[in-house]
Amino acid sequence: MITLHHCVSARSFRPLWALEEIGVPYELKMLPFPPRVLAHAFKEVNPLGTIPLLEDGALSMTESAAICQYLAARHSPGVLDVAPHEADFGRYLNFVHFGEATLTFPQTLVLRYTHLEPPERRQPQIVDDYARWFHARLRTLAPLLAAQPFLCAGRFTAADISVGYALMLAELIDLNERFAPSIADYWSRLRERDGFIRAMRAQEAAALAQNVPTIPSPKLRP
Numbered sequence: 001m002i003t004l005h006h007c008v009s010a011r012s013f014r015p016l017w018a019l020e021e022i023g024v025p026y027e028l029k030m031l032p033f034p035p036r037v038l039a040h041a042f043k044e045v046n047p048l049g050t051i052p053l054l055e056d057g058a059l060s061m062t063e064s065a066a067i068c069q070y071l072a073a074r075h076s077p078g079v080l081d082v083a084p085h086e087a088d089f090g091r092y093l094n095f096v097h098f099g100e101a102t103l104t105f106p107q108t109l110v111l112r113y114t115h116l117e118p119p120e121r122r123q124p125q126i127v128d129d130y131a132r133w134f135h136a137r138l139r140t141l142a143p144l145l146a147a148q149p150f151l152c153a154g155r156f157t158a159a160d161i162s163v164g165y166a167l168m169l170a171e172l173i174d175l176n177e178r179f180a181p182s183i184a185d186y187w188s189r190l191r192e193r194d195g196f197i198r199a200m201r202a203q204e205a206a207a208l209a210q211n212v213p214t215i216p217s218p219k220l221r222p
């Protein structure tokens, strides 16, 4: 049985969404955020103290985009996965990693210096610089998404989950108002998916059952 360690609406939402899209059985272990501070025992299973942590037998994985790529390849060939023989294989891999490395990296600086640091350590200059960074990189997707419904391969894939989570986080930290129209439409399409809605409901139900705060998800409640 796959086990996913998750904090509400954090990057571990990427693998949760992938699991729900695929329909593979899993156990969801909820943690308060940040687990490094609020759940010390978690470091015994993940010395980094970060989420996600996905356990599949003897395997442990800690990178949200890599976990989506793994789940898609192993459990969803030809659907969420794009195979090496398909024309869009390279484009697919690039978007899977673009979602985390290019889009979510600047977002985490905005989040940290607007919400997570105490008021005396907030840094408006960093927030402004990295919000611009995020928008400049996101804008490069606008022409593509004006011409096609998903990023690659003519279907919804794990690449859309990786980039889609960056759009979800953008909404949570108020970076969505400057979405280009084609990106706003793409985000609407993604959040209306049954798999996305099931993942939102799964995290809420598990948080309630395991007595973990459900913030900051109310904005995104289906």
Ligand SMILES: N[C@@H](CCC(=O)N[C@@H](CS)C(=O)NCC(=O)O)C(=O)O
Residues within 6 Å of the ligand: 010, 011, 012, 034, 035, 036, 037, 049, 050, 051, 052, 062, 063, 064, 065, 100
């Ligand atoms: N590149 C990793 C980043 C993992 C990461 O930094 N996760 C954040 C939550 S979104 C975390 O656990 N932060 C808490 C901390 O650093 O203590 C991924 O994509 O999963």
